Structure formats: C-alpha cells, structure tokens
C-alpha cells in the first residue's frame with residue numbers, strides 16, 4: 001500500500017502502521033521519528049542544487065521504490081505526489097474536442113424561418129392560419145343562436161350580480177371583516193379599531209367613486225334612451241355591454257361559447273414525441289443504443305415550423321439508417337397517433353443516419369394543393385424544368401423533359417393518366433415540341449390534346465395498336481436520322497456534347513426539334529400478340545438512343561409485370577413515378593429493385609383517395625409527390641394557349657394530316673456530286689455552297705465556305721487552295737477537287753458494303 005502524506009487523510013485507519021495514532025511532528029521517543037515532510041523537504045531543497053524546471057503538465061513525484069540516495073526522509077513505501085498526475089489517455093478518443101471556432105452555419109437558427117423562406121411555404125402557412133380561423137368562425141357561427149340565448153339569460157343575472165359586487169366593494173368589508181372578527185375573538189380591541197378605521201377610510205373613497213360612477217352610468221342610460229342616437233351606436237353599445245354582463249352573470253363552470261375541440265387534428269412535434277415514436281418502430285439498433293445512452297437519438301437542429309407542419313432533423317444512433325425508419329412509416333404514424341399521410345419521414349442531408357421527419361398540421365389528403373402554375377399563363381422551354389408536382393408541404397417540384405424518359409405506373413384510379421397528361425401539356429406549351437400521343441385505353445383522356453398533336457391515337461383495337469407500333473418503328477428510324485444530323489452538327493461545332501442543344505432544337509430545318517411521344521396504357525401494346533414483342537424491343541432501343549437526340553418517351557402503365565413492361569425499358573427510364581400500386585412487386589418493377597425495402601412504398605397510397613400521389617424518382621431524391629391536378633376543362637384552356645403559341649411560331653400541325661413527315665435528311669457527299677460543275681476538276685467552296693443551298697435550302701441555306709470545310713472533314717475530303725483566272729487575273733480560294741470527292745464516295749461505299 002502507498003500513502004501520500006500530502007493528501008488529506010480521510011481515514012486514519014488507512015495510515016501506515018508506523019504513524020498510526022501519532023500526530024505529525026511529535027516525537028514519542030520510541031521507534032521511528034515522525035518527520036515534518038514539508039519542513040524537511042524545504043531544508044533539502046535549500047541544501048541541494050535546484051532541479052531542472054518541470055512543465056506544469058508533467059507529474060512531479062518521487063518514483064515508488066526509488067528513494068533519493070542520501071534522502072533520509074523517504075522510505076521505500078513513500079510516494080510523494082505534488083500535483084495531479086495527468087498523462088495522455090491510453091486510447092485517445094477519435095473525436096477530440098475541436099478548437100473552438102465559430103461555425104457559420106451549424107446550430108444557428110436560420111435568420112428567415114423555414115416557413116417564411118419561399119412564397120409557397122409562406123402561402124401554405126398563411127393558408128393554414130386562415131383555414132384555422134375560418135374553422136373557428138364557422139364553428140361559432142353555427143352555434144351563435146345558442147350563444148345569444150345564453151347571453152339573454154345571463155345578462156340580467158350579470159347586471160344584478162355586478163351591482164351586488166360593487167356594493168360589497170364599496171363597503172370595503174371584504175377581507176377586513178374576517179380580520180376584525182379575528183381581533184374580536186382574541187379580545188384585541190385596539191387591532192379591531194385600527195382595522196375598522198382602515199375600512200372606513202377605504203369605504204369613504206369607494207362610496208364616492210361608486211356614487212359618481214352610478215351618476216355617470218345613469219346619465220349614460222338616459223342619453224341612450226332619450227337621445228336619438230344612430231342605430232349602429234346603440235347596437236355597438238349593447239354588443240359591448242350585454243356580453244360583458246352575461247360573462248359576469250354566468251356560472252363559473254358554464255362558459256357561453258362552446259369549446260372548440262381540436263381532437264387529434266394536429267399534434268405538436270416535440271423531441272420527446274419523436275424519440276418515443278422512433279423507439280416504437282421496433283428497430284433493434286435504435287432500441288439497444290437508447291437503452292445504453294438515452295441521448296443516442298439527437299437533434300442537430302431544433303424542431304421547427306416548416307410550411308404547414310413541423311420538421312424534425314434527427315440523427316439516429318450510430319449504424320441506423322434513415323431508410324430503416326422510412327420503411328416503418330406506419331409504425332411511426334401509429335406511435336404518434338396520427339394518420340399515415342400526416343407523417344413524412346425522408347432521408348436527411350448529410351449522412352445516411354440523418355432523418356428528416358416532417359409532420360403536417362393535417363393529413364396531406366386534406367390539404368388544398370395550389371393550382372398548376374402554368375394553368376393561366378406561361379410558356380415552357382423543354383430544356384428547362386417545368387412545375388410538375390408538390391411535396392406534402394406544398395413545395396413545388398419541377399420535372400425535366402429533355403434528355404429524359406418517363407415511366408408512370410399505378411393501378412386504375414391512381415392518377416397516372418392525369419400525371420402523364422400534365423407532362424404532355426407542359427410540352428405543348430413549348431411551340432418547338434412535336435407531340436405524338438397514343439392512349440391505348442380508349443376513353444379519350446388525351447382527346448383534349450389532339451389539336452396540338454402531330455399524331456394522335458385512342459383505343460385498344462388492333463388498328464390503333466398497329467399504328468402505335470408503326471409509330472415506334474418510325475421513331476427508331478427517326479433516331480437513326482437524328483444521330484446522323486447530330487454527327488453533322490457536331491462536326492460543325494454546334495453540338496458540343498453530341499447532344500441536341502436548345503439552339504439546334506430551335507433551328508428550323510435542323511430536324512432536331514424536341515419530339516415528345518406519350519403512350520398511355522402501354523401494356524396494351526406490349527401484350528399484343530402480333531406487335532407486342534417487336535414493339536417492346538424497339539421501345540427499349542428508342543429509350544436508350546433517343547435521350548441525346550431530343551426524343552422524349554413518356555409511358556404509362558397499370559400492369560407493371562415483366563410481360564406488360566419489358567425490364568429493359570424500366571431499367572433505362574430515368575424518371576419514374578410510381579403511383580398507388582397493390583404490392584411490393586409492382587412497386588419495385590416501376591421504381592427499381594429494393595426500393596420497397598428501402599422505404600419507398602407506393603403501396604401506402606389508396607387509389608382514388610390518394611389520387612395524384614406517388615413516389616417520384618429521378619427528380620431530386622426519391623420521395624412522395626403529388627402531381628398537379630389539371631382536369632380536362634382546365635387542360636382545354638392550356639391547349640388553347642398552346643395552339644396560340646404554335647400558330648405564332650408556325651409549328652401548328654396541319655389538321656387531318658397526321659402523317660409522319662420525315663424531316664429532310666441529307667447526304668452531303670451525294671449532294672456535292674449532284675451539284676458539281678460538270679466541266680471542272682476542282683470547285684471553290686463558295687460555289688458549291690450556293691449550289692447546295694439552291695438544291696436543299698432547308699438544309700444548306702446560309703452555309704459558308706468554312707461550314708462546308710468542317711462538314712467535309714469527317715468524310716476525309718481534303719479542302720485546299722484552288723486557283724482560277726478571273727478577268728485574266730489569278731485568284732485563289734478554298735475548294736475541293738473532284739478526285740477527292742469521288743475517292744471519299746468510293747471509300748464510303750466500300751465500307752458500307754464490307755460493314
């Protein structure tokens with residue numbers, strides 16, 4: 001055992017035997033002397049040279065078992081510690097305390113609260129308040145006759161009781177009487193008299209006030225009765241006084257107005273509620289972690305208002321993923337005692353263990369969705385996002401058309417036709433976009449779009465299906481043609497990424513304008529005995545090829561099994577909207593494998609009830625969204641605007657000519673051969689350009705020498721200086737030789753034959 005004589009001795013029994021029962025500094029004359037260590041050390045330090053300075057942090061001690069030679073005051077058991085031994089931790093924690101640095105973003109509440117940051121959220125919050133106020137007004141308005149009756153009964157009672165109370169107040173007996181009685185009981189006349197004097201003093205000025213008040217009230221009453229006051233003044237006076245009297249006259253436990261019971265309409269989100277709900281999810285990782293450390297669930301931000309609801313950002317215990325909780329949304333809602341569509345857990349930003357839990361003031365199904373922003377005015381540029389849906393908290397979600405393909409799936413009544421039509425309506429508002437629409441159910445949901453469609457089909461009869469299949473085959477050819485055009489424009493430096501650009505899409509005669517093809521109930525085509533298989537294969541190819549070429553395919557289906565929807569298609573579609581589906585298989589067929597497992601479950605939506613709701617992937621992170629609702633009448637108005645835009649732009653499809661007009665394609669080498677000046681072995685570019693433009697103005701109109709040079713480059717035709725005599729003078733310009741052109745054509749033909 002070691003004993004530190006410099007530490008206070010709590011328990012003398014623990015002392016080493018040699019100094020038990022003795023006071024320090026006292027010599028007994030027997031056995032060892034008790035040494036005053038402080039004094040002895042001071043003496044030693046005085047005699048010995050000073051030791052080197054030891055930094056504060058280092059322990060200053062005499063090692064046990066190594067007594068200083070010649071030091072009489074330390075035995076082998078003695079360890080003198082003159083400070084706390086602070087050594088480095090054996091296994092320093094990973095998360096060392098970072099030096100304090102003010103962090104600009106962390107944990108500071110935002111200057112503008114979340115609900116006031118966008119117009120949409122501000123409007124949603126205001127709408128919620130207005131709705132709440134409206135509810136209160138409606139509630140009380142309905143009961144107002146009852147309130148009037150109660151007021152009529154209680155007001156006279158209130159008049160009498162108020163008079164009584166005023167009289168009691170004027171006597172100043174209240175409180176004083178009990179004290180006087182107490183003094184009388186104690187036989188204390190002096191106190192009694194003092195109290196009574198005080199009462200008289202109080203009572204005197206109170207009677208005066210009451211008298212003047214009564215005179216004033218009486219005069220007021222006389223004026224009220226005798227003078228010819230405007231009706232509204234009388235009414236206002238009565239409306240002010242009568243409820244006050246009724247309030248005074250009603251029994252304390254019988255309020256005049258009924259209580260507005262809010263029930264479970266809204267439950268304020270608190271950290272405790274969130275913790276409890278998370279524990280109720282039955283995720284072992286959460287429960288084990290919380291049993292060891294109650295703070296294993298933490299909130300990096302305070303729970304705050306966010307649109308028409310509250311948002312809790314939660315850091316789950318180590319190793320638990322937000323997806324685990326999202327997959328148990330039902331349990332979460334159950335633990336909060338809220339309807340399912342009021343509780344919206346989503347993966348948070350930062351790490352997979354961060355959960356963003358939004359709880360609405362009311363179920364999403366009961367919230368009014370704002371109108372589609374493009375309903376009344378506005379144009380669309382298909383290269384830019386367009387408003388497509390809203391989040392549960394009514395934020396607007398924008399969808400993309402260009403370089404995208406869409407798959408919308410859901411059971412009947414889920415709202416997929418409306419969602420698909422919304423995307424087509426948006427495309428219609430870009431006058432450059434050519435629309436080809438098939439609806440293979442035959443009820444005419446897209447009929448309203450027909451005037452702006454280059455091709456339109458409606459029905460599930462063999463003829464319509466055959467036309468639709470032929471359109472897909474044409475689309476594939478169109479993709480081939482477009483890829484050649486892209487090559488051409490890429491060579492001219494006009495398609496930098498070998499993709500359609502907005503400039504090319506707008507360039508008349510480029511043949512690269514946006515082409516939007518929508519096929520609803522596509523399962524009718526894919527399951528068709530004659531056309532199904534080929535159509536599936538072609539459709540897959542078009543989806544793969546078309547994206548960069550300005551071809552956008554939008555498909556809708558209600559049976560997403562592998563026969564009705566080839567997996568190659570689902571795999572290659574990059575925007576998927578899974579509306580209400582019956583089971584996990586359908587969910588994952590539309591959204592992709594494991595999406596159900598990861599918590600993205602469109603099975604929670606009920607057809608009709610939750611029409612328009614679905615899980616949207618490919619536009620931001622996957623989440624529940626509700627497409628904007630545009631019914632057929634509203635769609636008609638949008639189409640009218642689309643028609644006006646197209647008439648202005650000259651892109652209105654000709655009525656009754658729903659043919660697939662092939663956009664001019666061209667073969668530069670063949671065209672050059674055709675326009676070549678027969679007598680010449682070499683020709684200037686500028687001459688060739690003007691002849692080409694004369695032959696195909698829609699393709700070559702405006703071409704300059706450099707453009708022809710660039711276009712010829714991929715074909716390996718050499719462009720050089722060609723000399724001529726003009727008016728006897730030699731002139732040199734850029735041009736090509738007939739031999740080079742013929743060689744390039746021969747080479748191409750040879751490659752074509754061998755390839």
Ligand SMILES: Nc1ncnc2c1ncn2[C@@H]1O[C@H](COP(=O)(O)OP(=O)(O)OP(=O)(O)O)[C@@H](O)[C@H]1O
Nearest residue numbers: 410411412413414415416417418611612627628629
């Ligand atoms: N975004 C939406 N918001 C509210 N209601 C909607 C929305 N979309 C659709 N609905 C309603 O749901 C009903 C069904 O919509 P829709 O016809 O698009 O469903 P569907 O899935 O195509 O069903 P079906 O296969 O039977 O046509 C519509 O009549 C409409 O009233």
